[in-house]
Amino acid sequence: MRNKIGNRSFIFLAILFMNFTTFAGENVRYANVYWRNYVYLRDLAGYYGMQYSYKGDQTVLFSDYSRLIFTIDKKHCYINDIKVDLLYPSIKYKSYRCISSIDFLKTVDPIMRHWALNKHALKTIMIDPGHGGKDTGALGAKIREKDFTLELSQKLSYLLSRAGYKVYLTRNSDRFIELKDRPVLARQIGADIFISLHANKAAAKAVSGVECFCMTPVGAASTHSRRPGSKTYSGNNNCVNNVALTYWIQRALVAGTKAVDRGLKHARFMVLKEASCPAVLIETGFLSNPAEEKRLGTEWYQWQLAKGIADGILCYHYQLKRRK
Ligand SMILES: [Zn+2]
Numbered sequence: 001m002r003n004k005i006g007n008r009s010f011i012f013l014a015i016l017f018m019n020f021t022t023f024a025g026e027n028v029r030y031a032n033v034y035w036r037n038y039v040y041l042r043d044l045a046g047y048y049g050m051q052y053s054y055k056g057d058q059t060v061l062f063s064d065y066s067r068l069i070f071t072i073d074k075k076h077c078y079i080n081d082i083k084v085d086l087l088y089p090s091i092k093y094k095s096y097r098c099i100s101s102i103d104f105l106k107t108v109d110p111i112m113r114h115w116a117l118n119k120h121a122l123k124t125i126m127i128d129p130g131h132g133g134k135d136t137g138a139l140g141a142k143i144r145e146k147d148f149t150l151e152l153s154q155k156l157s158y159l160l161s162r163a164g165y166k167v168y169l170t171r172n173s174d175r176f177i178e179l180k181d182r183p184v185l186a187r188q189i190g191a192d193i194f195i196s197l198h199a200n201k202a203a204a205k206a207v208s209g210v211e212c213f214c215m216t217p218v219g220a221a222s223t224h225s226r227r228p229g230s231k232t233y234s235g236n237n238n239c240v241n242n243v244a245l246t247y248w249i250q251r252a253l254v255a256g257t258k259a260v261d262r263g264l265k266h267a268r269f270m271v272l273k274e275a276s277c278p279a280v281l282i283e284t285g286f287l288s289n290p291a292e293e294k295r296l297g298t299e300w301y302q303w304q305l306a307k308g309i310a311d312g313i314l315c316y317h318y319q320l321k322r323r324k
Helices: 009-019 041-047 101-112 145-162 181-188 234-259 290-296 297-322
Strands: 019-023 026-033 037-040 051-055 059-064 069-073 076-079 082-085 091-092 096-100 124-129 166-169 193-200 210-215 261-267 279-286
Touching: 026 041, 026 091, 026 096, 026 193, 037 041, 037 051, 037 101, 041 051, 041 059, 041 096, 059 124, 076 101, 082 101, 096 101, 101 234, 124 145, 145 166, 145 193, 145 297, 181 193, 193 297, 210 234, 234 261, 234 279, 279 290, 279 297, 290 297
Parallel strands: 082 261, 124 166, 124 193, 193 279, 210 261
Antiparallel strands: 019 026, 026 037, 037 096, 051 059, 059 069, 069 076, 076 082, 091 096, 210 279
């Protein structure tokens, strides 16, 4: 909106398309700015029954239970202290602080309100240990990603089975499986959610922490890309549930491990694109960081990770049950 369109015509367009819509009895105004709808954060505060305040570039919506922080021109926000990637940067138009409508509907609302979720059964879980066989995944000084993901998956499987879920693994040995076949396996066993486990690698050794990815909604760009994708995949059928599942796992993981919160992110990874149920890809830590690799290799930390992920799934399930 800043580059191609002159300021005057931009304001004209914004006024021309300024509109009102009603969510749950609250007026949430939106403005069409450079052909994209934005909702006013002040109105969202009213919608969620929260207070509204701002200082400098920061806007805060808060209540006794929740706190949302947005920063003008930044493509992420914080929801109860967890970093969440937005699909478009939040903006300031005149005195109005806004986020895109698609972020309201497909990022923030499914996390804030269980009523925004689509109801589904949650009995059967497919755990997908990343890589395997000839595909070793990331290599640390001592650990191979494919071995680590299998060990972690087995621990997670144990905890989830004990919690009463029916759990399957896409592989239970050091076996190569094509990426595109993994969502097919989940479909075959009638999985209600799909959990893909990975470990990360970065050029800078200092980088550490956990990040969870969900499928990028149609029309938006993924976190690490500038290219919007217009194609619809089966993973797009579960957008609101994808983001909620991913958020609750990221939150429980950060709380349980005290690892650096690298946030909820969006990606069009094959296993997320082709998923026919709510799906998440979890990057549990960096094998390229010597201290984190050491931690990832310990039984104790693997149990912490498994417990964090299981807790996140239970939180998501709790939200689904409240939806009834
Ligand atoms: Zn991986």
